[in-house]
Amino acid sequence: MKLRTLLLGILFCITIIGYNAKNVNAQNADSISNENLYKDFKTEFMFNAKVKIGNMINVGESKRGTRRVIPITGGSFNGPKINGAVLPGGEDWQLVRPDGDTELYARYLLKTDDGHVIQIINQVLMHMGTPGEGFYCKSVLDLEAPKNSPYDYLNHSIFIGTLEMPRLKPGEESYVIIGVYKLL
Numbered sequence: 813m814k815l816r817t818l819l820l821g822i823l824f825c826i827t828i829i830g831y832n833a834k835n836v837n838a839q840n841a842d843s844i845s846n847e848n849l850y851k852d853f854k855t856e857f858m859f860n861a862k863v864k865i866g867n868m869i870n871v872g873e874s875k876r877g878t879r880r881v882i883p884i885t886g887g888s889f890n891g892p893k894i895n896g897a898v899l900p901g902g903e904d905w906q907l908v909r910p911d912g913d914t915e916l917y918a919r920y921l922l923k924t925d926d927g928h929v930i931q932i933i934n935q936v937l938m939h940m941g942t943p944g945e946g947f948y949c950k951s952v953l954d955l956e957a958p959k960n961s962p963y964d965y966l967n968h969s970i971f972i973g974t975l976e977m978p979r980l981k982p983g984e985e986s987y988v989i990i991g992v993y994k995l996l
Contacts (some may be wrong), residue, residue, distance in 0.1 A: 844872040858971065859891025862921070863898050864987045872949035878908040881934055884920045886986060894963065902932075914938040916951075916975075928963055931956040934990065936975055949975045970995045 826933035827900030866886045871879035902920020909915065916936035922928050937953040951973040974991040 828835075837848055837990070841875040854996040856996055857891065858992040858994050859889045859894055861887060861889035861898055861990040861992065862987050863990055864985055865904065867984075874907075875969065877910055880906045880908070880990070882906065884918065885985075889922055891992075896922055896923060899923055912940065924963065926962070928961045929961060930960055930966065934973065936973075938975070951975060951990075955992075 820915045831971055841884040864885045866883035866885045869883075871881060873879075882904040884898065884900065884902035886900045886906060889898060899921040902918065903919040904916055906917075907915045914937075915936065916934070918932070918934040918936070920932050920934075921929055922932060933954040933956075934951050935953075936949065939948040941948065953968075953972060953973050954973040955966040959967070972993050972995060974993075976989040976991070978987070978989060980986060
């Protein structure tokens, strides 16, 4: 009887392991060809931020390219689940590389309408192509929200973004528009 119970237990475990392996395999990168691996990405719009910026500080040439810093002076953000203000005091550190592309590393704070402060780290690549090729500007954002807040869900996702530099009207304060999207 004990042998029969042991064999049934082993058979049950093999069945469960086989079932789980088949389900895990559905998301295993090895089971998907490289050309199809990232074709099913979907996004959810989170918010647009109007980020006001100050005058650029030209740091100068470095071993990696031209360094400059742009202060973040304030702004606002609005989305379906989250709204509030961009707090002054952040900075956008830029590197214009020898190949002409620009890398941005921005770090700043958002304050939600209900008083929670969220840190943003935004890494951007800007590429001006040849005439007719267009302008490429995409980013990866890290959002850090307080634990046990209504925004804790932001700590458990990956975000990508867009950067728009609108034409300013005479006398208008400089700003950029950042679109933030959650990868599903």
